[in-house]
């Protein structure tokens with residue numbers, strides 16, 4: 001009773017806050033937009049020019065020197081941590097993958113058993129890599145959108161430190177067998193407070209910057225960022241409240257949280273970045289600015305109940321699951337809006353796609369957002385879910401979203417931002433291309449293996465005439481294919497880390513490298 005009351009009260013308060021935001025947006029003319037507003041990201045004379053520091057070699061953006069200087073320190077700190085966690089998280093992912101077809105490998109230590117290694121991988125890539133890279137990108141882009149230097153930047157530095165301390169404590173806890181026992185929420189709730197306070201400290205400067213902005217209109221990336229910064233803390237704090245949700249309720253809250261991490265946290269961070277980088281690099285506004293705000297509001301409206309499709313067949317009320325299936329299918333609306341907007345501008349400017357590696361990363365990420373979302377809507381249908389549930393197909397889908405979409409956009413963003421942050425060009429452009437091809441080839445292998453293998457696994461499990469072991473045996477070559485793909489992706493991540501380390505080296509060392 002307490003739980004339902006609490007839920008209803010929170011939902012009511014959140015809805016009222018959302019309504020207030022909508023009323024404010026309408027009354028302050030935020031909806032009176034057209035292509036003119038889509039151009040707020042350009043300064044005079046920038047339209048029609050390819051803007052890519054990896055191509056021009058011009059590292060400093062002279063129009064925005066003061067703004068970029070205000071974000072340089074906190075963004076560098078966040079990105080360095082994110083890249084380190086990505087490399088470590090990938091190594092754990094690879095170990096987990098190998099253990100699925102070599103179960104006797106590394107079986108002497110409890111910390112290296114599959115359950116803990118998998119959890120370390122997930123925690124590292126979501127809370128270490130994607131969240132920190134996403135916050136860094138938002139911190140860098142937001143002041144540019146508002147043409148205002150970042151306010152209270154020191155808060156972000158403190159927030160990043162607290163977040164990382166919490167993450168390290170959480171990883172040690174998980175490795176030693178102490179966790180909350182819920183997927184995506186394994187860090188013990190006693191430690192989660194550090195991440196909550198750290199996260200809040202990183203949000204405050206962005207809000208202050210938004211309030212002191214020099215431009216009237218908030219560009220669509222700003223909507224995604226500001227909303228994501230409100231949604232995620234609410235999700236994280238509610239889902240981590242101990243001793244309130246138990247049994248089937250706990251599973252419901254767990255999947256409400258876990259899926260919303262993708263839709264209301266990683267999606268705003270990824271789409272906010274894509275909406276900035278794609279038109280900015282190409283030098284042309286998005287296809288239809290009006291459509292972009294339709295996409296935003298449709299996401300806000302439909303996403304929050306999507307996660308319960310993970311519990312189809314579970315002991316939760318049928319109406320809750322059906323509501324989730326309907327909302328999952330409604331997600332076609334925002335996804336189509338984003339797809340039309342972002343893909344059309346790239347398709348009309350393929351010369352830019354060929355010329356710019358950051359654009360290639362970001363626009364491929366945007367394409368994978370479309371694919372992951374369409375696939376997710378279909379997977380929510382009961383007829384398809386019956387085959388794919390409990391199989392590796394779902395893992396392939398999770399990587400299409402968290403890796404193909406969110407991580408690719410972050411890779412491209414880092415390659416665009418770092419020269420602007422450091423004032424130095426990338427020392428080894430060839431290594432950026434090597435990173436690109438490693439992650440493209442590795443991920444293609446990874447995704448294809450799990451999608452085909454997972455579907456066959458599901459069909460084998462549904463076939464009453466075949467023993468369960470048949471589904472395990474048929475899966476083995478696909479799991480080996482995943483390990484090969486994952487190893488190539490991990491190699492790409494090492495190259496990425498080398499690139500980031502190289503551009504951060506003192507100027508003389510970079511120059512020597514270029515000369516060599």
Ligand code: HEM
Nearest residue numbers: 090093094096097118125394395398402403407486489490
């Ligand atoms: C940025 C990079 C990555 C991200 C964001 C990511 C994300 C994820 C997510 C969200 C899950 C949970 C999937 C689910 O339960 O539905 C997962 C599980 C997993 N990932 Fe990754 N991943 C990344 C890289 C890798 C790499 C390089 C490998 C290497 C092979 C890998 C192997 C695995 C494995 C083996 C699992 C567990 C699968 C299972 O439980 O059957 N991941 N990852």
